[in-house]
Amino acid sequence: MRAKAIGLSLVCCLLASRAVADTEQWRVLPTNAPNVVYAIDLDSLERQGDVVRFRERLTYVVPDQTDPASGRLIKEKHMRRVMQCAQRTQGLLSGALYSDDHRMIEHVSFNPDSLTMSAIPAGSLAELELKLVCSQPAKARSAVKAAQP
Numbered sequence: 001m002r003a004k005a006i007g008l009s010l011v012c013c014l015l016a017s018r019a020v021a022d023t024e025q026w027r028v029l030p031t032n033a034p035n036v037v038y039a040i041d042l043d044s045l046e047r048q049g050d051v052v053r054f055r056e057r058l059t060y061v062v063p064d065q066t067d068p069a070s071g072r073l074i075k076e077k078h079m080r081r082v083m084q085c086a087q088r089t090q091g092l093l094s095g096a097l098y099s100d101d102h103r104m105i106e107h108v109s110f111n112p113d114s115l116t117m118s119a120i121p122a123g124s125l126a127e128l129e130l131k132l133v134c135s136q137p138a139k140a141r142s143a144v145k146a147a148q149p
Helices: 002-022 125-134
Strands: 026-029 036-048 051-060 074-084 089-099 104-109
Touching: 026 125, 036 125, 051 125, 074 125
Parallel strands: none
Antiparallel strands: 026 036, 036 051, 051 074, 074 089, 089 104
């Protein structure tokens, strides 16, 4: 009976993670770095007025950076970002590093109320990202957050 319960729990977890994966729509953006795949999850876009929040992922095809604290190779970086379209500024809400064995190395979050926004340089990958996320329409949401970064 205990094995059935564990098996059922495992199946439920797999189905839940599959449901999350089904709601992701990753758009790969071109970079000049041949070892990097950079993508934005278009299904994660949250827009209110001039402010857009979204998830992005940077994947190293062949990991070549080592996290100094853990000694593990960094395979992916996941970030939650915010951009103010008209002001052409960006900020980081949270970030996580994952090793080549898919284990989390580190996670950091920043307080949105004290977020430092920085200018988006012309001709940069961030500018391409700004054009993409700011051109997307707002999605209908049941609970709309205040339009702050």
